[in-house]
Amino acid sequence: MPQATLIDGKAIAAALRAQIATEIAGIKAVSGLVPGLHVVLVGDDPASRVYVASKEKLAVEVGMNSVAHRLPADTSQETLLATLAGLNADDAVDGILVQLPLPRHLDTAAVIDAIDPAKDVDGLHPLNAGRLAGGKVDPEHLLVPCTPLGSMLLLRSVLPSLSGLEAVVIGRSELVGRPVAQLLLQADCTVTIAHSRTKDLPDVVRRADIVVAAVGRPHFVKGDWIKPGATVIDVGINRMPDGKLAGDVDFAEAVEAAGAITPVPGGVGPMTIACLLRNTLTAFKARRGG
Numbered sequence: 001m002p003q004a005t006l007i008d009g010k011a012i013a014a015a016l017r018a019q020i021a022t023e024i025a026g027i028k029a030v031s032g033l034v035p036g037l038h039v040v041l042v043g044d045d046p047a048s049r050v051y052v053a054s055k056e057k058l059a060v061e062v063g064m065n066s067v068a069h070r071l072p073a074d075t076s077q078e079t080l081l082a083t084l085a086g087l088n089a090d091d092a093v094d095g096i097l098v099q100l101p102l103p104r105h106l107d108t109a110a111v112i113d114a115i116d117p118a119k120d121v122d123g124l125h126p127l128n129a130g131r132l133a134g135g136k137v138d139p140e141h142l143l144v145p146c147t148p149l150g151s152m153l154l155l156r157s158v159l160p161s162l163s164g165l166e167a168v169v170i171g172r173s174e175l176v177g178r179p180v181a182q183l184l185l186q187a188d189c190t191v192t193i194a195h196s197r198t199k200d201l202p203d204v205v206r207r208a209d210i211v212v213a214a215v216g217r218p219h220f221v222k223g224d225w226i227k228p229g230a231t232v233i234d235v236g237i238n239r240m241p242d243g244k245l246a247g248d249v250d251f252a253e254a255v256e257a258a259g260a261i262t263p264v265p266g267g268v269g270p271m272t273i274a275c276l277l278r279n280t281l282t283a284f285k286a287r288r289g290g
């Protein structure tokens with residue numbers, strides 16, 4: 001069995017950002033306006049700091065305005081909601097992302113409900129999640145969660161047609177598992193959503209032409225679970241004791257069986273940020289025309 005094709009998320013994300021930059025330059029030349037992305041970070045989780053810094057840098061690189069709102073860890077629910085109300089009311093704000101997870105004293109669902117759905121570039125507001133679940137809206141014009149959207153773009157880079165393929169998603173979170181399953185269903189895959197109570201998980205995964213792993217456990221998916229030739233999207237980002245990142249898939253094993261596979265780092269992660277920028281542009285166009 002020849003080794004799998006490596007799906008180069010880093011390169012595909014860079015190409016997507018270049019496309020976004022060109023489109024923004026065109027809009028700016030005509031209207032003088034550029035999209036504004038606002039990221040709200042509560043507390044000083046070191047991993048979140050790194051992500052927020054990287055989102056800011058790449059937003060500026062494509063020509064957006066980028067603002068990070070860094071609030072102390074003991075910020076009250078009222079103060080956070082007031083911050084969001086201010087961003088909702090500000091016409092120069094096109095995209096709002098609240099970095100998750102929030103400190104435990106905050107009510108995450110209520111915070112997400114308070115984001116204007118038209119500015120919800122994470123696609124997590126119940127209105128956007130509901131539209132996605134309804135399956136009737138074109139993802140081009142809907143704010144779809146960034147990691148699932150990026151995962152689909154990576155899949156499409158190696159599989160021109162997804163119709164009729166067996167897809168197994170491991171994980172059912174609101175941020176990743178559920179929305180990626182909705183997108184696969186919309187692409188006419190036969191979709192199975194597996195989770196911690198799934199029986200005989202290795203056998204379930206062995207049916208899959210497409211495996212999406214979003215579990216949060218390093219090297220969880222083994223090589224002998226992968227049907228020969230399957231496409232494997234590894235969403236997991238796990239920090240190992242040696243400081244390196246590991247995916248949810250045992251890459252060294254799976255690369256021997258898969259037809260195509262994403263690496264970690266350099267796979268889904270960079271696509272998540274590129275899709276955040278794309279959603280910000282989508283929100284800008286929907287709100288301000290262009």
Ligand SMILES: NC(=O)C1=CN([C@@H]2O[C@H](COP(=O)(O)OP(=O)(O)OC[C@H]3O[C@@H](n4cnc5c(N)ncnc54)[C@H](OP(=O)(O)O)[C@@H]3O)[C@@H](O)[C@H]2O)C=CC1
Nearest residue numbers: 147171172173176195196214215216235236237268269272
């Ligand atoms: N690349 C990127 O840009 C991003 C990467 N991530 C990464 O993706 C991974 C998943 O994130 P997220 O969805 O937020 O995580 P969650 O912890 O919210 O969800 C994990 C899911 O995995 C399931 N699960 C846990 N253990 C098992 C098991 N033994 N067998 C089968 N299923 C299991 C859980 O099942 P149950 O529901 O039953 O508990 C749950 O549905 C993490 O590594 C995270 O860091 C996340 C966001 C963006």
Ligand SMILES: Nc1nc(=O)c2c([nH]1)NC[C@@H]1CN(c3ccc(C(=O)N[C@@H](CCC(=O)O)C(=O)O)cc3)C=[N+]21
Nearest residue numbers: 051098099100101122146237265266267269270272273
């Ligand atoms: N509201 C919200 N939306 C999110 O989308 C969100 C979030 N909160 N909280 C945290 C997770 C995690 N996440 C990542 C984004 C990019 C990389 C990324 O670019 N990773 C690089 C490596 C980066 C490194 O080396 O640390 C890669 O995989 O190649 C990773 C993880 C978004 N998340």
